[in-house]
Amino acid sequence: MAGKHALNIVKMKKMKQDGIPLAMITAYDYPSAQLAEEAEADMLLVGDSLGNVVLGYDSTIPVTLDDMVYHTRSVARGAQNTFIVADMPFMTYHGSIDETLRNVRRLMQEGHAxxxxxxxxxxxxxxxxxxxxAGVPVLGHIGLTPQSVNQIGGYRVQGKDAKDARRLLEDAKALERAGAFGVVLELVTEEVATAITKELSIPTIGIGAGRGCDGQVLVYHDVLKYTPEYREKRFVKTYADIGTQIRKGISEYVKEVKGRAFPAQEHVFAAEEGVLDNLYGKGKVETR
Known part of the structure; x- marks a missing residue:
């Protein structure tokens, strides 16, 4: 967006101090990134949720580093003035530090995150x-962590009891001490998310974590019902139903093609006079 200046991690921390919420949304390609930037989203997340909403997987686990680099690069072309965060996919940061840094390098240099x-x-x-x-900003993510869904026993709300609340707080503080510039809290009880937010000097960004976080993030396809079969989620508010509009539009197109209503006169191009004579020979009639 012309005239817009991307946020940076210093400004984000200042926004927390000033009580200004951060609005983040996912994006996975050039047009979605461009539209989100025009709508003045503060940050874009190229989430490995693209496995579910773009690539057709049942989870985020099959998403590869190549997938993330490809989609991040597309988003970066569409939103050149917005802060872009890219997910490290499954098992790309649990090996050696050297291997982890190589994977990070690809997302930064090739993906332009x-x-x-x-x-x-x-x-x-x-x-x-x-x-x-190494000079790379890191956004943490605790609570429901989809890459560990098989270990934590499914998509369950976190922080329901004192022990789990303490674990989440300790994890958040560990990430802060390690230098993370913020922490995503996913499917965490509102009371615990609010308490964590107050304990940290870095911003928290909630998704299904209530009203006490410093910002919010939602999946692009959930905000817009951009899916053939939308499944309602309690923590999501949808603001448009483009899935229905897309389906309707394509259906009308197919109907008009079948009925020869499209293309109509206004969609065709006329040749200059005499072109058919040169094509078929003067006096000849085109036959089919």
Whole structure:
């Protein structure tokens, strides 16, 4: 968007201090990124949720680093004045530090992201610290972590009891100490998310984590019902139903093609006089 200046991690921390909420939305390609930037979203997340909503997988686990680089690069072309965060996909930051940094390098140099997002808490703090020390901003992600869905027993709300609340707080603080510039809290009880937000000096961004976070993030396809079979989610508010409009539009197109209503006169181009004589020979009649 002309005249817009991308946020940076210093400005985001200042927004937390000033009580100004951060509005983040996912994007997976050039047009969605361009539209989100024009709508003045603060940040774009190229989430590995693209596995579910774009690539047709049942989870985020099959998403590869090549997938993330490809889609991040497309988003970067569409939103050149918006802060872009790219997900580190499954098992790309649990090996050696050297391997992790190579994977981060690809998202930054080839994908043109401004930051990376990583799922996990204290157990990934060393990797987060190494990435930050290498000069790359890191956004943490705790609570429901989709890459670990098989381990945590499904898509369950986190922070329902005191023990789990304490674990989440400790994970958030570990990420802050490691240098993360913010933390996504997914499917966390509102009370716990609010308490974590107050304890941290870095912004929290909620998704299904209530009203006390410093910002919110939602999936592009959920906000717009951009899917053939939309499944309602309690923590999501949809603001438009483009899925229905797309289906209706394509149906009308197919109907008009079948009925020879499209293309109509206004959609065709006329040749200059005499062209058919030169094509078929003067006096000849085209036969089919």
């Amino acid at each position: 401004q930051a990376v997002k990583m799922e996990g808490g204290a157990e990934i703090a060393m990797a987060v610290q190494a990435i930050v020390q």
